[in-house]
Amino acid sequence: MDILQIVWFSLIGVLLAAFCVTGGFDFGAGITFGFLKERRQREFTINTIAPFWDGNQVWLITAGGALFAAFPKAYADVLSMMYTPVILLLLLLIIRVVAIEFYGTEDGERWRSFWRKTLFVSSFLSVLLFGVALGAIFSGVLLEYSGSFVSDFLRLFTPLTIAAGLLTVMFFSAHGGIFMAIKANGSQDEFTFAKIARTALIALMAVYIVYMFVFVYCVKAMYFPTTWIFAGLIVCYIPLSIGSRMVRRARFGSAFICTTVFAALIVAVHCLAAFPYIIPPTGSTQGLLISDAASSPLTLKIMLGVALTGVPLAIAYNIYSHLVFAKKKR
Amino acid sequence: MLSRIQFAMTAGFHFLFPPISIGFAVFIVIIEALWLKTGDIKYQNAAKFFLKLFGMIFAVGVVTGIVMVFQFGTNWPIYSGFVGDVFGSPLAIEAVFAFFMESTFLGIALFGWNRIGKKAHFFATFMVMVGSHLSAIWIIAANSFMQTPDGFQLEYTDPATAQVIVLPEGTVPTAEQIPHTKARITNFWEMAINHSTLHRLTHTVAASWLAGAFLALGICGYYILKKRKDVPFAKQSAKVALIYAAVAGLAVTLTGHDSMKGLMNTQPEKMAAMEGHYETMSDAPLYLFGWVDEEEREVYGVKANGLFSLLASGSFSATITGLNELPSDEFLQKIQPGATEREMADMRPQYWAPINFVFQTFRGMVYLGGAMGLLIALGLLLWVTKKLFDTNLTLTRLFWLSTIPSVLLPLMASQVGWATAEVGRQPWIVWHILKTQDACTTTAHAGEILASILMFTAIFSLITLVFLYVFFKKIKKGPAIISESTNDAY
Known part of the structure; x- marks a missing residue:
């Protein structure tokens, strides 16, 4: 296999992790938003994510675009064989953004309550669906295509994909909860947001332990020894346990770094487990090899140049924007 | 066929928003530059106000744009596999270079007024504009590849022997060959800057400016007619918008003529149709x-x-x-x-587009352009005769009254213009290489696609209604929205 193909396989992982880390906090904030009781706290949440959600979502677009350019076959298979789930996900993303945009434009209680519920439900469902879809790609059930609508939809829901969906929901919630706790630091709602962050992180740890069992039961690594992959899974738990300590000490900045590291590690472990496949085989399908899905070396080279200049720039904008909004108002 | 309807619908809905945001971004940059230059607080308020409206338009543009990025895969798997090596890169480049820039700096421009200095804020607004134009460049580059493909070769993998054969230049693969054929990039710049990219880019960008200018003009027209005292920037902004519209209108005409001459060389069938x-x-x-x-x-x-x-x-x-x-x-x-x-x-x-359809849409675009030209000319005439804001005069009132619905003219023109370009390309999805009918087979069930059409229709109608409701309400409230509500609370 060509080194460029391996580089691009890793880069897709990086982009996915970047979306989980950035989009993670605004989608997560959208989920924890559902548990806020005071109007002031809800407004605070919306205002906190308002400058960021846009840029965060671009990581998802970039991952999609990069998959198209670097692995057209995988792009075409993944999206066309999950037609309805993908369309549902896209609709949920639209609805979510509309809810963020429109929530604050009217003061009336009914208006607010409608968009509040919409934001919560669309954030929750889109993250769940996103996790299930990733699980379906990772477990290869994606390619088990029978041609009948109902069984095709149901094939996506296996123990592993459901566990992956729940894990994604809990990770996004914990990550978003911690982000909100950082921002609420020093305000009168500090306590509420800290409590949400703590609860979500504990739930994440619980779900993760269950996920590890399901994973060990369902997944066979392709290239690397399966025991390594399991060891990797256990390593992923370390940042979570450090994070929970940080959250108890109200050191939310450090906790945010812990959940970020967790996201990066867990994506890496899954990429390693799937390697050299981009969609691993199942009992009845052949899977899709990285080398079969990849674009020509020239495209990969051009795109590598693009990624090496563009992604650092994007990170720089992101950091600048976070610095601007970390400052107090003048 | 359903799949094509669905794609056309989502693309059409998406395409309402980016042209306005491209054009409107330029307008806001001009206004903010005037603020920096003159120090007149009116311009600052105008910039704040227009940015709020911009934010809404952009948000809808972004989410419908996400749909576009993924729909090439959901609806056109054959197409995606066939041209992915060539077509994917401009889309990815757009996301990396343009989209991050635009969306991150928009966040700063919208919510950062009290956190950064004047110049830093102008820089943020400017970057939003740059980002929106970069994004137009790469999307048009990708689309122009479909119109006038270049910088690639076709590689056919013999299914029996797994031998890869490079098909000679200009080959049109047969329906049997297509599943085993891929376009491979040979020269990136020839692909991106192909024979029609520049014509089409300049024309699209100029048309987008016109859309932005007309939106600004229409909003100002409303305030001028209503004689709103709380909108002190309406007249100044209206003048800026009018000059901007005149420049954009001229640019649209020139680039349109250029595109026409370009078509004669690159796609004579389309021009003849x-x-x-x-x-x-x-x-x-x-x-x-x-x-x-x-x-x-x-x-x-x-x-x-x-x-x-x-x-x-x-x-x-x-x-x-x-x-x-x-x-x-x-x-x-x-x-x-x-x-x-x-x-x-x-x-x-069988290689002709639906002739009467493009004949009519082309005329529609030109006549809509003509109507906009007349309106701009009338505005300039009133200005020269110093009657532009004399709302006691019937003609002036009539002018401002017509600027309000005229916001729709450039949108309609860009829709029919886009329809002319894309339908005129038929039956090809990639000009003289791949036919649409060979590329549109998809694994999705007809029922699934129909369901998605229905869902998109429902959601888009809902969004349009709520969007218009909120948008009109914001305009009605005027600059009061700058300080209102949640968005500036923290």
């Missing part, structure tokens, strides 16, 4: 309006002889090849080597 031009002749007529009878190959309508020749080739006597000789013999010989004259004549119509 847009004019319903069947017979090859000199002194070719331009129809002011008419109806194309596709059975009889005849156009009924009012024509100006020679004008088509003049516009397309610069002289009344220039010979313009008609559809009866297009696509060229040379091209048809590649598809069916050794075809006789008669066989070729029979083959031709």
Whole structure:
């Protein structure tokens, strides 16, 4: 296999992790938003994510675009064989953004309550669906295509994909909860947001332990020894346990770094487990090899140049924007 | 077919928003530059106000854009596999270079007024504008590849022997070859800056400016008519918008003419279809309006002889090849080597776009452009005679009154213009390489696609309604929205 193909396989992982880390906090904030009781706290949440959600979502677009350019076959298979789930996900993303945009434009209680519920439900469902879809790609059930609508939809829901969906929901919630706790630091709602962050992180740890069992039961690594992959899974738990300590000490900045590291590690472990496949085989399908899905070396080279200049720039904008909004108002 | 309807619908809805945001971004940058230059607080308020509206338009543009990025895969898996090596990169580049810039700096520009200095804020707004234009460049580059593909070669993998053969340049793969053929990039810049990219880019960007200018003009027109005291920036902004509209209008006309000349070289079938031009002749007529009878190959309508020749080739006597000789013999010989004259004549119509449709949409675009031109001219005339804000005068009132619904004119023009470009490309999805019907097979069930059409229709209608409701309400409230509500609370 060509080194460029391996580089691009890793880069897709990086982009996915970047979306989980950035989009993670605004989608997560959208989920924890559902548990806020005071109007002031809800407004605070919306205002906190308002400058960021846009840029965060671009990581998802970039991952999609990069998959198209670097692995057209995988792009075409993944999206066309999950037609309805993908369309549902896209609709949920639209609805979510509309809810963020429109929530604050009217003061009336009914208006607010409608968009509040919409934001919560669309954030929750889109993250769940996103996790299930990733699980379906990772477990290869994606390619088990029978041609009948109902069984095709149901094939996506296996123990592993459901566990992956729940894990994604809990990770996004914990990550978003911690982000909100950082921002609420020093305000009168500090306590509420800290409590949400703590609860979500504990739930994440619980779900993760269950996920590890399901994973060990369902997944066979392709290239690397399966025991390594399991060891990797256990390593992923370390940042979570450090994070929970940080959250108890109200050191939310450090906790945010812990959940970020967790996201990066867990994506890496899954990429390693799937390697050299981009969609691993199942009992009845052949899977899709990285080398079969990849674009020509020239495209990969051009795109590598693009990624090496563009992604650092994007990170720089992101950091600048976070610095601007970390400052107090003048 | 359902899949094509669904794609056209989502693309059409998406395409309402980016042109406005591109054009409106330029307008806001001008306004903010005037604030920096003059220090007049009115301009600052105007910039704050218009940015709020911009944010809404952009948000809808972004989410419908996400749909576009993924729909190439959901709806066109064959197409995606066929051209992914070539077509994917401009899309990814757009996301990386343009989208991050635009969306991150928009967050700063919208919510950072109290956190950063004047110049830093201007920089953020400026970057939003740069980002929106970069994004136009790469999307048009990708789309132009479909119109005039270049910088690639076709590689056919023999399914029996797994041997890869590079097909000679200009080959049109057969339906059996397509699943085993891939376009491979050979020269990135030739692909991105192909024969039509520049024409189409300049025309699209100019049209977007016009859309932005007309939106600004319409909003100011409303305030001027209502004599709103709380909008002190309306008159100044209106002047800026009017000049901007005039410049954009001129640019649209020039680039449009350029595009037309470009089409004569790159896609003569499309140009001929847009004019319903069947017979090859000199002194070719331009129809002011008419109806194309596709059975009889005849156009009924009012024509100006020679004008088509003049516009397309610069002289009344220039010979313009008609559809009866297009696509060229040379091209048809590649598809069916050794075809006789008669066989070729029979083959031709299957390579024609829906002629009457593009004939009408093209005219629609031009006439909408003409209407905008008239309105701009009237505005400039009133300005020169110093009656632009004299709302006691009927003509002035009429002018401002018509600016309000005219916000829709550039949007309609860009929709029909886009329809002309894309439908005029048919039956090809990639010009003279891949036919749409060979690319649109998808694994999704008809029922699934139908369901998705229904869901998109429902959601889009809902969004449109809520969007318009909130948008109008914001305009009605005026600059009061700058300080209102949640968005600036922290």
